[in-house]
Amino acid sequence: MNLTQASNSELNELYLTLKKQYEDYCCKGLKLDMSRGKPGADQLDLAEEMLTVLSKNEQMLSREIDTRNYGLLTGIVECRELFSEIFEVPVKNVIAGGNSSLTMMYDTMMRLWVFGAPDGKRPWCAEKKVKWLCPVPGYDRHFSICQQLGMEMIPVPMTENGPDMDIVEALAADESVKGIWCVPKYSNPQGYVYSDECVRRLAHMNTGAADFRIFWDNAYVVHHLTEERPVLLNIYDECAAAGTLNRVIMFTSTSKVTYPGAGVAAMAASDENVEWSKKIMTVQGIGPDKVNQLRHCMFFPDINAIEEHMKKHAILLKPKFDAVADILERELGGTGAGSWLAPKGGYFISFDSYPGCAKRIHKLCADAGVILTNAGATYPYGIDPEDRNIRIAPSLPPVSELTAAMEVFCICAKLAAVEKILGV
Template sequence: MNYCEMSEEQLKLKKADLEERYAAFKARGLKLNMARGKPSTKQLELSMPMLDLLNSSSQLVSSTGDDCRNYGVADGLPELRELFAQMMGLEAGNIIVGGNSSLNMMFDTISCAMTHGFSDCKPWGRQNCVKFLCPAPGYDRHFAISEYFGMELIAVPMTPEGPDMDLVEEYVKDPCVKGIWCVPKYSNPQGYTYSDETVRRFAALKPAAADFRIFWDNAYCVHDLTDCPESLLSLWEECRKNGSEDLPIFFASSSKITFPGAGVAAMGASEANLKELRRHYSFQTIGPDKLNQLRHIYFLPNMERVKEQMAHHRAIIAPKFEAVIRWLKKELGGKGIAAWTEPNGGYFVSVDVLEGCAKRVVELCKEAGVVLTGAGATYPYGKDPQDSNIRVAPTYPPIEELELAMELFCLSVELAAVEKLLQK
């Protein structure tokens, strides 16, 4: 029955029942954490053989004749640049492979823009105002970088096709708007893939600011969960057609392919952008960890091996996503108090609860022993104007714990909704 259609008496009876069930959950003393989208221990074990591929008797000279133990090769090893080029839809010559963190590369790119600027423009940090577009719900760590540098964050609503491009096209008429964060495939947290039209409209943008940049974080470019993988049109190719190659800067990593703490990250851009970024990096480092890059080349020599590796990941995490959706449908379906996405890939399920209830749901779960991503985290400044969006991260807990967590989550959604409806 739709809770929004219940009488006050029916809601009170339902509340009493839910409170009794909730008290029983609290008494169990659970300690479960679903706050971040981390690979599980089983997923990390998939890459353990990689650690045996490099030892004191290994060939440690790259294909270009460089000793990987030494300084140099600032753009990264060529085989890995080629692999990331295939993953990201660029040419190897437009790729830089660095350390283990793509977020680090994004931060450094923003830092470069703040201190030295792009396109011969005054550095962002010396301009009167800097605004950044933030598709929301979106990735909290993207927003945190912009906020750290003192930018004004502007929320752009997400749709199943991607960000609301009518708004994006309107906002970029303001010369203070300097960029936009994008997770174009299996977006965080909704799992949406940008439509072809959205990608083409990004490539055709005519920003008032010559130093406007699209931060294209293709974190889930090979992270499919079903037999119906979604395809993403190449922004690079579309920009080349439009003569707008300087607009995007691309990012990806192997964090959720091999090891999050010891993977490899890559960025891609036009030659003009890379010239600025290489200069920036030349003061920061004399070269990346090439031994780790070499280890990855041995373990993932081509895209076929990447696909094999991702199939193993899928076998572990797809049942977890299925469990989340099963619980949501079983416990919340038809009650008018929640809606959710059913992604074909990525690392999250996005749940929208009754307006004004997300913080209460997260609080109820925490009090009963399950830690979720904080309510509001998926919006700029951590403020969800509707207080309704919750990011569910199924990958890390063992499935037995996930089942318990989802039972409690659904119970908390119901209880928070009934409490809210009784306040009206």
């Protein structure tokens, strides 16, 4: 039944049925979490051998250094080489860091805020106003960084080819607009891959701010769910061609390759950006955990080893994404209660409810023991103007739990839509 075309009596009847179904689920005492993009335990198990690749004192030397001792601010060269392959950027432009790319992004933003960019006039905190472009829906932790620093976030609509570049170009002409968040491959939450044209326009566009920065969070660079290997144009090369090499700072990590929180993160940037980062970083610390870097490099001698490893993740993840899509199609297909995307990589399914229902669905689910990412979380300041978008994270629960959780979700989505249409 298409809810938007149903009669009032049909809707009233459905409302009672859905309410009964919902209450039955509420009694079950479910405790299911689809809120964050956490790998499942079976995925974490895949890295078991990494735990013991370094087991003896005599294995602890990297090419340059005893990894157990102090030193090497930018990480061991083996690790920088590995990330150089992933970023497709020269080794000298890669900094291998600690356990979190989010922290590298935060710290980079803080450096811009407190000390200013190498090509900027002043620290950003000394600017009258700092604005930042936020493709939406997007990643809440990105937005939190801007919000903590009091930047003004400007939402930019995402398209299946990336952020709407007509709008980005128009906004970037404002000199108080200092940058943009990008998750260019399997975007969070939609799973879109930026088109060649989008990447080119980002690299070549005129910006009002000389120190405009693209935070290129390539979190899902090797996180495929299918056999397809969408090619993302190399923005570093494009910026080089455009003479805007300081514009882009690239980030990634092995958080969803080996262990979240115990992986290795990295960034890549122009010579000038790297020198600037190092000059400030050298006061913040002596160096990253090189033992864990070496452990990763022993486990992954090259990018092919990572690719092979990611196929094992896909084998575990794909059935979960398929289960979600199947249940959504079965329960919501043709109802008008929502639409969704079936991504080819990444960690999320982006769901758009009937307008004005996302918060209600989140609440209904929570009361039934199913935890979703907060409605609105995919928008700056937590404000989804249409109250529609919900990020579904299917990776953590086993398929059986996921199925139960999605059944609850679909009942809630329909119930919220019926409530909204009926005005109850």
